[in-house]
Amino acid sequence: xxxxxxxxxxxxxxxxxxxxxxxxxxxxxxxxxxxxxxxxxxxxxxxxxxxxxxxxxxxxxxxxxxxxxxxxxxxxxxxxxxxxxxxxxxxxxxxxxxxxxxxxxxxxxxxxxxxxxxxxxxxxxxxxxxxxxxxxxxxxxxxxxxxxxxxxxxxxxxxxxxxxxxxxxxxxxxxxxxxxxxxxxxxxxxxxxxxxxxxxxxxxxxxxxxxxxxxxxxxxxxxxxxxxxxx
Numbered sequence: 001x002x003x004x005x006x007x008x009x010x011x012x013x014x015x016x017x018x019x020x021x022x023x024x025x026x027x028x029x030x031x032x033x034x035x036x037x038x039x040x041x042x043x044x045x046x047x048x049x050x051x052x053x054x055x056x057x058x059x060x061x062x063x064x065x066x067x068x069x070x071x072x073x074x075x076x077x078x079x080x081x082x083x084x085x086x087x088x089x090x091x092x093x094x095x096x097x098x099x100x101x102x103x104x105x106x107x108x109x110x111x112x113x114x115x116x117x118x119x120x121x122x123x124x125x126x127x128x129x130x131x132x133x134x135x136x137x138x139x140x141x142x143x144x145x146x147x148x149x150x151x152x153x154x155x156x157x158x159x160x161x162x163x164x165x166x167x168x169x170x171x172x173x174x175x176x177x178x179x180x181x182x183x184x185x186x187x188x189x190x191x192x193x194x195x196x197x198x199x200x201x202x203x204x205x206x207x208x209x210x211x212x213x214x215x216x217x218x219x220x221x222x223x224x225x226x227x228x229x230x231x
Contacts, residue, residue, distance in 0.1 A: 009074045013083060016066045020087045020094075023059040024138045026130040027094040030056065030101035031134070031196065035127045038108040038120060038189070046105040046112070063091040086206040090141060092200040093206075096121060097134065098194040107185040117182050119173065123189060126162045130193045133159065133200035140207035149207030150216060156201040163194035 030049050037046035067088045070076060076084055111117060133152055140149035170187045173178045208216050 009070075009076075012066065012070050012074070013076075013080060015081065016063065016070060016087050019059060019063050020090055021138070021142060023056060023063065023091055023094050024141075026052070026056050027057070027101070028097040028131070028134055028138070030098050031127075031131065034101040034108065035106040035123070037105055038111065038123070040110045041108075041116070043109060043112050046108045049105040050102050053098050053102045056095055060091045060095040064088055076187060078203040079169055079210070079213075080105050082210050086141070086210040089206050090203050093202050097196050097199050101132065103192050104189050107189055111182060111185055114179075114182050117179065117186070119170070119183075119186065122166060122169065123186065123193070126166060126190060126193045129155075130161065130200070131178075133197050134203075137200040137203035137207070141210065144207070144211040146208045146211035146214070149204035149211070152201045152204035153216075156197045159194060159197035163190055166190045181207050 030052060033045050034049045036042065037049065067084045070084050074080075079110055111120070131156060136148055138143065140152070167187055167190055170183045170190070174183045177183065205217050207213075208214055
């Protein structure tokens with residue numbers, strides 16, 4: 001009987017972890033396709049991202065339900081409890097990332113209806129960095145890598161800088177170009193990419209908690225470190 005219970009527990013924990021990783025993969029693909037729709041002016045791809053977001057929403061609900069079932073049935077402790085807690089927190093961040101992919105796709109559809117705007121290409125460095133942060137955040141959770149997870153906070157500062165620079169550039173274009181609506185869409189897409197970086201950093205923080213049971217969210221020592229001081 002005890003062996004049966006342990007087998008059920010292991011299966012439940014493996015399923016929970018697997019659902020989070022599946023959700024992470026879908027959220028990252030949705031972001032990739034949203035940006036591809038923007039760069040390629042691909043209306044069909046933008047519509048597909050919007051339609052597929054329901055799958056991410058359903059996975060978030062499933063992760064929450066699985067997490068609650070594990071808590072009620074098995075009363076996990078130590079690292080097992082941390083996995084349940086972090087899985088539920090990470091799924092929330094992944095759902096929001098997918099929501100931002102949807103927002104980008106909706107703005108891509110509007111931009112497809114307008115003449116080509118060459119400045120769209122200025123978004124490529126922001127997307128590349130946001131995607132790298134998200135990829136490494138997922139790896140930090142999957143591999144229980146606290147060092148990688150903690151490194152995301154400092155790296156996200158570079159995305160914040162790119163966000164400020166791009167917003168200033170597009171803001172000046174609004175006044176100069178006479179295409180205020182299109183540049184407003186770009187400003188809001190930049191904002192979505194900046195938020196993806198923030199959520200990747202959040203996932204990294206949760207990976208640190210999962211690996212070494214340390215909450216770094218409001219660590220004064222980390223906040224006071226000069227840029228580049230974190231590995």
